[in-house]
Amino acid sequence: MKEILTPVIFLTYTGVLFFPCSGHRIERSTSCAQKYQVIPNHSACLQKTAIATDSGISDEDKNVIVSKHNEYRSVVNPPAVAMAKMSWDDEIAMIAQKYADACKGLVHDGGRQRSIPGRFSVGQNLASASYDLDWAGVIKLWYDEVKDFTLGGNNDLMKVGHYTQVVWATSIKIGCGFAVCGSTRSYVCNYGPGGNLDINNPYESGSACSKCPNSCDNNLCDCQGKACENGGTMDFNACACTCKPPTTTYVGPSCQLNCTGQKDRSYICGPQFTPAMCDRFTNVPQDCPTMCKVCPYAGIGFAAPDGGQEPVKSNTRLSILTTMIVLISFRLIF
Ligand SMILES: *[C@@H]1O[C@H](CO)[C@@H](O)[C@H](O)[C@H]1NC(C)=O
Ligand SMILES: *[C@@H]1O[C@H](CO)[C@@H](O)[C@H](O)[C@H]1NC(C)=O
Secondary structure (H helix, E strand, C coil), X not given: CCCCCCCCCCXXXXXXXXXXXXXXXXXXXXXXXHHHHCCCCCHHHECCCCCEECCCCCHHHHHHHHHHHHHHHHCCCCCECCCECCEECHHHHHHHHHHHHCCCCCCCCCHHHHCECCCECCEEEEEEECXXXXXXXXXXXXXXXXXXXXXXXXXXXHHHHHHHHHCCCCCCEEEEEEEEECCEEEEEEEEECCCXXXXXXXXXXXXXXXCCCCCEECCEECCCCCCCCCCCEEECCCCEEECCCCCCCEECCCCEECCCCCCCCCHHHCCCCCCHHHHHCCCHHHHCCCCCCCCCCCCCCCCCCCCCCCCXXXXXXXXXXXXXXXXXXXXXXX
């Protein structure tokens, strides 16, 4: 078990005034699905700050983000035996966007706070700029850390952590968010399933695509957007998942979580360990879905009282108003 370490990138050290975001005053909102509400401070439940403007990502930029990542993934040197072709994921992107709108600057949210309960843990790259940097430029900055990287070497996480996330072989899904926060632009990309653990070995080297000849497209294993959830492992040649046991808990072609009759079986879920483990270790929510409240809320077919759906997004004006009310009520309380 390893903790996920997530570095930040500082584009500007001096001469830039970072707007003092009211991040620590953000209230949890109930405008998020119940599976997120049960996780303390989940980013999906953050409210948009009043200073966040111009938020969101155009379809054009989504294409740039995905294709730039795939371009860099296809040219890794030495080549990769099985480098997954990335595709966009709306749920990952929704959480990244909520986090961008919270205007936290270059501070990462917690691994648990950005994870997707019942699907997978999620990695993250951040960037912040005082000028209008386009997405291709942001991803290039992350990729350019390649100059300090040696595959299998003894790399410095703070120097190469963004690069290793960009080329993490099994992170097959990406979703990003963007907001202008006062005078700062905030870029958030989240990656699932999360990885970036052994940063010296983001992928296995060998002849390109040699472990996925059947799905190979331009040096990438193209499984048409399919991902394995809940710790399932992908056979990138067959594009098929091998789910973790027990077979009644992780079911179907993508290893969806079945909470019916679920009991935590692993020794790490016992009373000798505490639910705090759910926050610290990415495998614990998978292995102990009941202790970590992933079950029943993220199980297949779970019906929340409100249907468990994301409510229709309120318009910007309304959410600004809501944030102001929250801030005023804080003033009254403190
Ligand atoms: C949630 O956020 C609040 C306010 O930032 C903090 O005091 C609290 O410790 C957080 N709880 C968890 C479980 O992260
Ligand atoms: C979910 O688990 C229950 C109890 O173990 C089992 O009866 C049921 O068949 C499972 N559902 C699926 C879709 O596998």
